[in-house]
Amino acid sequence: MMNYFPDEVLEHVFDFVTSHRDRNAVSLVCKLWYRVERFSRQRVFIGNCYAISPERLIARFPGVKALTLKGKPHFADFNLVPQDWGGYVQPWIEALARSRIGLEELRLKRMVVSDESLDVLSRSFTNFKSLVLVSCEGFTTDGLAAIAANCWFLRELDLQENEIEEKKNDWLGCFPDSCTSLVSLNFACLKEVNLAALERLVARNPNLKSLKLNGAVTLEALQRILMRAPQLVDLGTGSFVLDRDPNDSETYKKLRATILQCRSIRNLSGFLKVTPRCLPAIYPICLNLTYLNLSYAAGIHGSELIKLIRLCGKLQRLWILDCIEDKGLEVVASTCKDLQELRVFPSDPFGAGHTAVTETGLVAISSGCPKLNSLLYLCQQMTNAALIAVAKNCPNFIRFRLCIRDPAKPDPVTMQPLDEGFGAIVQSSKRLRRLSLSGLLTDRVLLYIGKYAEQLEMLSIAFAGESDKGMLYVLNGCKKLRKLEIRDSPFGDMALLRDVGKYETMRSLWMSSCDVTLGGCKTLAKKMPRLNVEIINENDQIKFAHEDSQKVEKMYLYRTLVWPRDDAPEFVWTLEKLLFTPGVLLEDQWSSLTN
């Protein structure tokens, strides 16, 4: 029946299909739908920039307006991927610039971005509106200056946790006076800023809803900025420091009054430096907050922190340091009844002292906050009993990441592995999509995961398992698995090679400090034409190339239609194939490759 509708009707119907997975599914129905979908697709998500080439993207989706690209593997966040591994955005920007694509939004994660890329980006797309860079590197404030100066309709510039070299230029001052369209600005990861230019910018951008400042923005400047932007919904403070008694300070009094005018703030973060006595100024905001991020606020702890939390009755997402301690988590549990997401980070990652949160805090949260569905918890220890209780109290986990500070630490009460505890979590949370394991774990937990975690898409394994069987339980059982990352676990060639077809159903597999050998990896690479098998070999092992029995320190494999990548550095070896036909692109591969 749908075949009798004109294309415009189909297109209109497809407009309601927004998720990229659904659109991929739509495109597989028939040739007509494929064609209409292809020309009308505006938002494209590419989970691995090496899975496909920019030319193919442009050929298939000439109407693309918003592109998301991800580069380095996740473990790059933890320094496991060497500098210069890759993930360059330059070829993408160059190809898009050469084409007639009217790019408006670009979102990059873990990619290497150069000033030149930013410059070309800023000058090639007249309607460019939004740039979001997450955990990227390779650029300086010169690149930011180009974006500011040339993107006349910029709405969003969001820099999250990037490594940016700061030059002595005033990039913020490069926004022209005619720039009045900003909605979101985040430069919290920079150290410096031109305060005067910032204040003028905020004053002329009345649609600004999200503003995240850096440590160079003083309390005085914050007050002036908030005066100009009472409409903010999302605020990241900079330096919340006063060098005198707040009661004696005009600035502080003004700040309190100004904050009372900011009735729309629902998300609060920052406090990179803080004088705790100034915190009462933000108490009025706390009542309506739904997201509070204090993961950089090492200066807020103890009773000050508790006082703050007690006011946040509507909180849905909380990111906090472990100086909150178990007692503080009990306060969270009794106050934040709507809590859905909790992340607890270590305030002292390499310290000799105890980590202040344990299983007690987590159990308290689970019993007070039954809506909890997303957890990241770095703690000192965990017990099976606690995990079983958490599983019972909170059956709605979508993301569950637990990291016990000592790798491979058992349940301290029973000295048993934590298999049963994690088993309870995967059995009770039927919608679990992401899981990170830690503590002492045998193959048993992997058996449970393979058996129960039917919706699992991403799994991180560290210092776990006993044999190849463990890895096989996961590969055989988790049908929806997309990303598997394993470090320091005893899985070898037998597990790697048992079901090579599985890897084409996944985005990527990372294995480091495991037992896979060079020979095993070579075999895999030869068998699978559409997988890129990379060996990352930083130690200068000259003999390495000839000894197939040699264990591989780091292996990263991913499905791709572009093999080999031509920008791999010397220490990344892309293993050879027997047969490769790059020209053949089956349409159903697109959806699998870009998910």
Added chain:
Amino acid sequence: MGITSEQHSSASSIDSSSDPCAAAATSSSSFCPPIQGNNSARIDLSTDLRLGLSISSSYYNDLFPTPTTTTRVQPLSWPPIRSILRSAHLDKALDHKQSSLFIKIYMEGIPIGRKLNLFAQDGYDSLITTIAHMFPTTILCPGADRVHSDKYHVLTYEDKEGDWMMVGDVPWEMFLNNVKRLKITRADRC
């Protein structure tokens, strides 16, 4: 396989009387600061902590000797938190918020230089290895017999005082505090 808390604290306590030289030696740095007395030992340890280098890898080594693999321990890869968050808290005491230290490095005869992140290296060995990937030459290790030849190169650096020095004479942490840029010079010029 459980690690007791006593082992844990002796491996990584800043205030313990455990030998900081031993802590430094288990990292790949082969240059150990001489112990001149308790005070300088503490300073060395706090420098280590601030730079997040030697202490973290020794912590890891003592805590979990890898039985199955014989590979070099990756510093700063555990606990799994991002570098930026990691360094933000490491440095809070000293108000020194740098998670990377990019310096310029030139090779004699090549006009275009490169940039190198010194904080991503964990010692002189790692530095030489990284540089060997970036430039087409053999760099003589510090301490090796000097060969006066134009085929080999040595690594030199400019320090805070503007002087050009041979890389490798001082402890790694001290080098990091003083280096401004690097240069690969022909061995026969030294």
